[in-house]
Amino acid sequence: MINVFINGYGTVGKRVADAVALQKDMKIIGVSKRTPDFDAEQAIKKGFDLYCVEGADVDAFKKRGMETNGYLKDIKDSVDVVIDGAPGKQGAKNMELYKSLGLNAIFQGGEDASIGTSFNAHANFDKNIGQKYIRVVSCNTTGLARTLSCLNEVNAIKKVKAVMIRRAADPGDNKRGPINAIVPEVKVPSHHGPDLKTVLPVDIETIAVKVPTTLMHLHTVMVDLKKEMKREEVIDLFNNRSRVILVSKEDGIDSTADIMEFAKNLGRNRGDMYEINVWKDSINVKDGMLYYIQAVHQESDIVPENVDAIRAMFDLKKRDESIEMTNKALGIL
Numbered sequence: 001m002i003n004v005f006i007n008g009y010g011t012v013g014k015r016v017a018d019a020v021a022l023q024k025d026m027k028i029i030g031v032s033k034r035t036p037d038f039d040a041e042q043a044i045k046k047g048f049d050l051y052c053v054e055g056a057d058v059d060a061f062k063k064r065g066m067e068t069n070g071y072l073k074d075i076k077d078s079v080d081v082v083i084d085g086a087p088g089k090q091g092a093k094n095m096e097l098y099k100s101l102g103l104n105a106i107f108q109g110g111e112d113a114s115i116g117t118s119f120n121a122h123a124n125f126d127k128n129i130g131q132k133y134i135r136v137v138s139c140n141t142t143g144l145a146r147t148l149s150c151l152n153e154v155n156a157i158k159k160v161k162a163v164m165i166r167r168a169a170d171p172g173d174n175k176r177g178p179i180n181a182i183v184p185e186v187k188v189p190s191h192h193g194p195d196l197k198t199v200l201p202v203d204i205e206t207i208a209v210k211v212p213t214t215l216m217h218l219h220t221v222m223v224d225l226k227k228e229m230k231r232e233e234v235i236d237l238f239n240n241r242s243r244v245i246l247v248s249k250e251d252g253i254d255s256t257a258d259i260m261e262f263a264k265n266l267g268r269n270r271g272d273m274y275e276i277n278v279w280k281d282s283i284n285v286k287d288g289m290l291y292y293i294q295a296v297h298q299e300s301d302i303v304p305e306n307v308d309a310i311r312a313m314f315d316l317k318k319r320d321e322s323i324e325m326t327n328k329a330l331g332i333l
């Protein structure tokens with residue numbers, strides 16, 4: 001049994017906590033918060049032991065009637081791995097703490113790639129076996145890795161070009177924008193291509209823009225094919241890959257709004273959509289180029305990846321076994 005501590009119980013941290021709690025071979029032994037808010041209260045109600053983020057004020061929690069159990073350093077001897085769910089770039093600062101406590105850690109995509117080995121379950125599980133510090137790549141990179149790893153496994157990719165249409169903020173975030181503008185990432189190509197290369201060795205360039213929506217990211221992907229492929233072969237590849245699902249206008253799925261409504265109908269925790277959704281209608285091969293459009297639920301696609309990263313870190317299971325266990329526990333298609 002692997003004992004997992006969640007340092008930073010926010011958008012990603014709380015989802016990973018719930019997912020880990022559903023696995024047979026790991027358990028949550030604590031979660032930490034800096035602010036004594038509703039998330040902290042609900043963590044306690046769920047039965048998680050609540051801790052304070054290093055430097056946070058225990059008295060502030062007491063004043064709000066919340067019992068905390070101290071700091072990560074107080075239970076370090078019982079922790080096998082910390083999932084760092086801190087805001088982007090804070091993880092790198094937390095690394096000093098983990099090193100001083102002798103703890104293994106899994107970081108998120110807001111950290112630089114140099115923090116550890118980069119991880120995506122389908123793309124490079126084996127490279128992460130036995131690593132002490134792992135970074136689960138970002139939601140966008142995970143989205144690219146999910147579908148492009150299928151194509152790479154059949155040696156179909158000469159070069160990829162992709163446009164990332166990014167959500168401005170998460171639904172619960174009232175501080176970020178834009179709320180009425182489209183913001184281009186003027187560093188062209190964007191960082192997403194190099195980030196994908198940390199998990200998948202493909203030739204790729206990306207361009208990114210930010211739009212006023214909170215639901216999902218959307219990617220338009222163009223693949224210069226190395227070999228002849230029929231549209232049906234690509235459909236089969238995506239159909240046979242877990243964590244990728246095909247959606248269609250025929251089924252009434254016209255937009256990211258429909259996908260998130262579909263996700264709610266699935267009755268999952270928080271209405272999450274762990275899978276990357278590819279519009280079947282958009283898959284087309286023309287003059288040696290493959291085109292498709294996919295949508296990424298930024299808050300949750302990285303959740304199963306964190307679970308598999310734990311199994312890779314401790315060499316608990318082989319890639320496909322781990323993916324299957326995680327999928328089963330989370331009801332992933």
Ligand SMILES: NC(=O)c1ccc[n+]([C@@H]2O[C@H](COP(=O)([O-])OP(=O)(O)OC[C@H]3O[C@@H](n4cnc5c(N)ncnc54)[C@H](OP(=O)(O)O)[C@@H]3O)[C@@H](O)[C@H]2O)c1
Pocket residue numbers: 007008009010011012013032033034035036053054085086087088089090094108109110111138139170298299302
């Ligand atoms: N949100 C997404 O869509 C998404 C998707 C993929 C990857 N990521 C990456 O995941 C990481 C976390 O993002 P998030 O969206 O989950 O952030 P978030 O919602 O802002 O949550 C961050 C959490 O970290 C806590 N925290 C604050 N300072 C901390 C510290 N020094 N050490 C540990 N925890 C601290 C916060 O506590 P309080 O709330 O108590 O103040 C909060 O619970 C980032 O690297 C981000 O780039 C995010």
